[in-house]
Amino acid sequence: MGIEIHGTAASTCTGRVLLTLFEKNVEDYKIVQVDMAKGEHKSPEFLKSQPFGQIPYIIDGDVKLFESRAIARYVTKKFADQGTPLYGSSPKDAALTEQWLEVESQSYNGPISTIVFNLVFAPMFGMTTDEAVVAAQTAKLEAVLDVYEKRLSESKYLAGDFFSLADLSHITYTHYLMNVAQKGAIYDSRPHVKAWIADLFSRPSTQKWLKEAGFAK
């Protein structure tokens, strides 16, 4: 019996989990759709599994887990011997992967998720876009991307010259900002960031996610 993912393929955080499974050549998984439009993720039943009312969570045998980055780490470790070595090939590689995964989580995710929420999801749910917040968060994101530009001028990927879980963790929200909200100009002015993103989006696993999520044919 494979991994049961409760979520929806197109969501940023469910996508993070799917990308990890794809990089690890894991095919034995199943998506159990959570009906966000109906508020299923806030139902008492759902809250027993994910107390913050967010997707995804997974069930893998007797392991039940939420928080997409925790799930991604779990999948990476469980399938360490197959697919892409998402922690590199040494303890030093692993440490740098964790560092940049924390940077994504602590510095990139905050601004980008707020911008994407305001520009993409708020209108979908009939809520207002807070332009002042978008402007403030865009300024923060620009400062973060300046750091990335410098880093990626020294190193092909964030943790070193190998694609890692840290790079992967950026893909889904970047897709929403760039391709759904159409705000990719922020990356264009930074040539190393731009090249890095083009590389991430050319990966077969990214293409597979875009198809499964309904963004590509």
Add this chain to the structure above:
Amino acid sequence: MAIQIYGYAGSTCCGRVLLTLFEKNVDDYKISHVDLYKREHKSPEFLKHQTENGPIVQHDGQRVSSRTTMRNPNGIGSTEFGSAFSWETSNSIEAPRVIILLEPTSLGPLTILKPFGETPYVIDGDLTLFESRAIARTYARKYADRGTALYGSSPQEEALVEQWLEVEAQHYDSAISKIVYNLLFYPKFGLPCDHGVVAEQMAKFEAVLDVYEKRLSESKYLAGDFFSLADLSHITYTYYFIEIAHRGAVFDSRPHVKAWIADLFARPTTQKWLKLGGHIP
């Protein structure tokens, strides 16, 4: 060779690293204090305007212009303060000085996310690492065979540790850090405390604590019946919140959370950090 830690021992994020080393019985470390020259009602902005009568500013023994500012090479989070600064004390704790470091420096890249409670970085052989949770995870794994089993004793337990470490990073820290920064750290730099943000984040924090109360009514610690890196990661900010910002009343109505915190603070490693960080004598 000792692990070199650049940070302020008493700070929240440096504390997270130190607690991990203590739980692993690692003694071979050295702290280079990165401290702040604090003057009343002064903010980082003052360094742009200060006169030659201001704090002594030196680099490598040379006095540099107090108007010299430079961009933090890792500039994350610098937008709030215009330009970012690096500070370091001389080794004399009695006379901390502000030193503006010219890039590149022999210390390597310094990452400052916020002025007080700087994220530490460590140099361990040929590895330079920042982000306190990344550093903590790295040492929890490197020293897996000794000290407290911070990742539990099975892959299932390890997965739950990672889950609650993410909960801490995403939900708990997000609220508590904004509260602590506004109430404690911003005023130290002459920046205003945004009481609206404090109120809004307190409401979010209480909602998170309700989840914790339920979890801790089922399980002694977050990942199970064992103390883990996930519990550890909460200690330092919670200390600031309760003992320095005096907001501990929110825990009184949540007995399991309250008991859990008391347990965390009673640990010898926590007490060791509190002494080293200057919070208790």
